[in-house]
Amino acid sequence: MTEKIGFIGLGLMGSRMAASLITAGFEVALYNRTPAKAERLAGESAFVASTPLGLGQQARLVFMMLTGPEAIEAVLWGEQGLVGAGSGCEIIVNMSTVPPAYNRELAGRLLAQGVTFLEAPVSGSTDAAAAGSLVILTGGDATRLEEVSPYLVAMGKKLVHCGAMGQATSMKMVINLLLGIMLSGLGEAVTLGEKCGFSASEVLDTVLAGPLGCGFFQAKADMLKQGDYPAGFPVKHMLKDLNFIGTTAEDVQAEVPLGNRVRELYEQALVLGLGDDDFAAVKKVFEG
Numbered sequence: 001m002t003e004k005i006g007f008i009g010l011g012l013m014g015s016r017m018a019a020s021l022i023t024a025g026f027e028v029a030l031y032n033r034t035p036a037k038a039e040r041l042a043g044e045s046a047f048v049a050s051t052p053l054g055l056g057q058q059a060r061l062v063f064m065m066l067t068g069p070e071a072i073e074a075v076l077w078g079e080q081g082l083v084g085a086g087s088g089c090e091i092i093v094n095m096s097t098v099p100p101a102y103n104r105e106l107a108g109r110l111l112a113q114g115v116t117f118l119e120a121p122v123s124g125s126t127d128a129a130a131a132g133s134l135v136i137l138t139g140g141d142a143t144r145l146e147e148v149s150p151y152l153v154a155m156g157k158k159l160v161h162c163g164a165m166g167q168a169t170s171m172k173m174v175i176n177l178l179l180g181i182m183l184s185g186l187g188e189a190v191t192l193g194e195k196c197g198f199s200a201s202e203v204l205d206t207v208l209a210g211p212l213g214c215g216f217f218q219a220k221a222d223m224l225k226q227g228d229y230p231a232g233f234p235v236k237h238m239l240k241d242l243n244f245i246g247t248t249a250e251d252v253q254a255e256v257p258l259g260n261r262v263r264e265l266y267e268q269a270l271v272l273g274l275g276d277d278d279f280a281a282v283k284k285v286f287e288g
């Protein structure tokens with residue numbers, strides 16, 4: 001396919017994912033609520049739309065990377081919304097992290113308007129988004145997903161088809177539950193080490209030299225060593241996802257006691273004013 005596609009939501013992740021599409025040679029119409037983030041990406045094959053509807057008039061296939069349901073509702077059905085009268089948008093691929101139940105419900109509402117809805121949440125943070133090496137989880141109609149796969153491949157190193165609509169975001173809940181638990185665990189352990197008289201570097205270098213030296217901990221080590229947390233994935237979004245994980249667990253009658261406790265820790269991090277810091281900043285909660 002060589003048609004012009006649309007990309008909505010050019011934040012930390014979306015800006016890098018849209019850049020991968022542009023670099024891969026696709027023509028992309030861009031929309032972001034804060035226009036400056038779209039204008040930064042504009043170029044020979046990247047065009048800025050001033051409204052979601054304006055973007056829908058240029059592109060049949062649209063990718064979205066937005067915070068969550070509130071942002072999606074605003075983009076789809078707000079003033080000059082993507083699926084408003086006159087839009088030519090026929091397929092929407094939601095790459096945002098949202099509750100599985102929300103995507104299932106949204107798929108029904110969009111189908112009633114003649115729009116095909118697919119989900120493709122991602123595993124991997126800003127570095128992987130910039131490198132086009134995300135793991136992309138897909139859910140929904142397999143034939144339609146096949147149609148959009150050339151675009152997904154430009155953004156990711158691996159596509160994992162998880163099944164029917166809602167299953168990809170279910171897998172995303174699983175991954176982010178583990179992320180939240182692992183990083184708060186690391187923060188707690190390093191803080192214990194510091195209180196025992198070691199520096200954060202001594203603790204981390206020792207931990208990472210052994211069987212716990214996984215890529216995820218490696219990627220966060222410098223933040224913990226330096227006590228500086230520039231956001232890759234901010235605390236406020238981790239907390240959002242832990243709330244989604246809680247409702248998802250209720251929906252499927254699963255117990256997530258660690259997830260519930262970790263959510264409280266991230267709530268405390270938010271109260272400490274760390275919402276825009278990387279979620280590794282949860283360590284500050286243990287520092288007291």
Ligand SMILES: NC(=O)c1ccc[n+]([C@@H]2O[C@H](COP(=O)([O-])OP(=O)(O)OC[C@H]3O[C@@H](n4cnc5c(N)ncnc54)[C@H](OP(=O)(O)O)[C@@H]3O)[C@@H](O)[C@H]2O)c1
Nearest residue numbers: 009010011012013033034066067071074096097125232233
């Ligand atoms: N960061 C990560 O490491 C990571 C990794 C995997 C998945 N995710 C998921 O990817 C999604 C995007 O994350 P991000 O880190 O890129 O977040 P972000 O930097 O906060 O970007 C959020 C995007 O949503 C837009 N938005 C928010 N509220 C809106 C509204 N009411 N109306 C219209 N647009 C609105 C923002 O527009 P403005 O620019 O105008 O604010 C921005 O484009 C989230 O679902 C997140 O959980 C993130």
